Amino acid sequence: MIAKRIIPCLDVKEGKVVKGTNFVGLRELGDPVEMASNYSRAGADEIIFLDISATNEGRQTMIEIVRHTAEQVFVPFTVGGGVRTIEDVHRLLQAGADKVGMNSAAVSNPGLITESSERFGAQCTVVAIDAKRIGDKWHVMTHGGSKDTGIDAIEWAKEVEARGAGEILLTSVDTDGVKSGFDLALTKAVVSTVRIPVIASGGVGKPEHFPEVFKETDVSAGLAASIFHENTFTVKEVKDACKQQGVNIREA
Amino acid sequence: MIAIVDYGMGNVANVKTAFQNLGYEVEITDSVERLKMATHIILPGVGSFKAAVEEINERGLLEPLRELANEKPFIGICLGMQLLFERGYENGLSNGLALIPGEVNIIETEYILPHIGWNQLQIENNNPSFATFQDKHVYFVHSFQARTNKEYLVATADYGTTIPAIVQKGNVYGMQFHPEKSGETGIELLKVFLEETASVGGQME
Numbered sequence: 001m002i003a004k005r006i007i008p009c010l011d012v013k014e015g016k017v018v019k020g021t022n023f024v025g026l027r028e029l030g031d032p033v034e035m036a037s038n039y040s041r042a043g044a045d046e047i048i049f050l051d052i053s054a055t056n057e058g059r060q061t062m063i064e065i066v067r068h069t070a071e072q073v074f075v076p077f078t079v080g081g082g083v084r085t086i087e088d089v090h091r092l093l094q095a096g097a098d099k100v101g102m103n104s105a106a107v108s109n110p111g112l113i114t115e116s117s118e119r120f121g122a123q124c125t126v127v128a129i130d131a132k133r134i135g136d137k138w139h140v141m142t143h144g145g146s147k148d149t150g151i152d153a154i155e156w157a158k159e160v161e162a163r164g165a166g167e168i169l170l171t172s173v174d175t176d177g178v179k180s181g182f183d184l185a186l187t188k189a190v191v192s193t194v195r196i197p198v199i200a201s202g203g204v205g206k207p208e209h210f211p212e213v214f215k216e217t218d219v220s221a222g223l224a225a226s227i228f229h230e231n232t233f234t235v236k237e238v239k240d241a242c243k244q245q246g247v248n249i250r251e252a
Numbered sequence: 253m254i255a256i257v258d259y260g261m262g263n264v265a266n267v268k269t270a271f272q273n274l275g276y277e278v279e280i281t282d283s284v285e286r287l288k289m290a291t292h293i294i295l296p297g298v299g300s301f302k303a304a305v306e307e308i309n310e311r312g313l314l315e316p317l318r319e320l321a322n323e324k325p326f327i328g329i330c331l332g333m334q335l336l337f338e339r340g341y342e343n344g345l346s347n348g349l350a351l352i353p354g355e356v357n358i359i360e361t362e363y364i365l366p367h368i369g370w371n372q373l374q375i376e377n378n379n380p381s382f383a384t385f386q387d388k389h390v391y392f393v394h395s396f397q398a399r400t401n402k403e404y405l406v407a408t409a410d411y412g413t414t415i416p417a418i419v420q421k422g423n424v425y426g427m428q429f430h431p432e433k434s435g436e437t438g439i440e441l442l443k444v445f446l447e448e449t450a451s452v453g454g455q456m457e
Contacts, residue, residue, distance in 0.1 A: 003370040250370045250389035
C-alpha cells in the first residue's frame, strides 16, 4: 500500500524561509536549501517551497534555490507561488523541481492547468486551493488568502481535476496558523469529490493532528510548516504518532 | 564514464546527481560514439511511451541501444524501464527496445491514477541481492505498467494489482520508480545494480 506522506512546507520570501500566522506577520527562519536538506534526511516524504517573494529579484533567487535543492535533496519537491505562465512552470521544472504548484493564476486563467498538464504531465501539475468557509460553502481565496473569488471550492476542485491537475494542495484559510488541527470537514469534502491525491494543509499544532486527518479522511498527504521549523516537533515524532495509530507511513 | 541517454524526455539532472554522488563521472549524451565509450548505460525518461520511441528513432538510437545492452550494464528508469519491453500501448501501439519479453499497458486498479507516492517493495523469486529491500518504500509516479514473465521480476509493488517495480534479464535492469528520488533506499538500490553488473564490463570506480 501507498504510504501517507508527511510534507514540511517552506514559505520562502526573497531567498529566506519565513512563517506567519493566517498569512500575515512574517518572521525569518533560515536558509531554504539547508532546511530542505535537513528535512529530507530526517525522513520527510516530500518538500514544498512556496515562493511568497514580492519582487522579480526574489523570484530569480528562487530558481537558484531550486537548482541547489535538486543537488542535495533526494525526495520529490514541489515549488509554488508566483507561477503565472507556462514559462514559469518550465523554468522551475528545468531548475530541478519535480512538481509545480499554481494558485491565483490557475483561477484567473484555468487554461494554464490544461497547458501544463498536456505539456509536462499531470504528475507535475499541482493546483493549490486556499479555501475559506463562507456560510454553508467554502470559497476559493486568492492573493495569499485575502481575496474572496466567490468561487465554490468544491466545484473548483472538480474543474482542476478535469483540466488535468495531478494533485491538489488544499489549504484551509480558517485553520491556517491556528494549530488546532487540520480542517477535517473541508478535507473530507474535497477528497470525496476528486480522484486525484489531495494534500491537506493548515492548522497543525502537534504530531497527533496527522494521524487524525489520515484516519478521519482519505487524504494522501499532510503538510505542516511552523511545528517543524521551530523545532517544536520532528518529522520522526509525527511518523511515530502515525505509526501508533496504525497509519501506513514510510520508515526512512 | 556512465552515460545517461539524452533523448529529450524529462529532466535527467537528478539522475546525474545521484550517480555523481556515488563517485562516478557522468555524461548526458545522445552521441552513439560516446555511448559506446561508456561503462554503463542509463535510460531515464518521463512522458509517454510513444513519444519516447519516436524521439529514440529520430536520433537513430534504437539499434545502437539494443547492441549496447548486450555488452554493458544497462538500466532503464521509470519510462526508461517500460521502453525495455517489446510493446507499449500508451497513445496507441508502438514497439520498444524488446530487451525483456513483455508489454506495457495502463494500470488496471480500482485505486486512483497516476500511481503516485511511496510504495513498498515486495522482493520476488527470493532474489538474494535485493533481499534486504523487502518492504522498503520507494517513490513511484506512473500510470502505465509492464506485464512480463515472473522470471524477470526482482521486485513488485501492490497497488490493488501487482506492479513490476524492478525487472532484470542478464545485465539489463529496470526500475519503475525513481531511485534518484527515493532517499537513501534509492541510492542503495543503484549501488546494488552497479555491484551486480560489475562483472559484465561495468567497472566500479
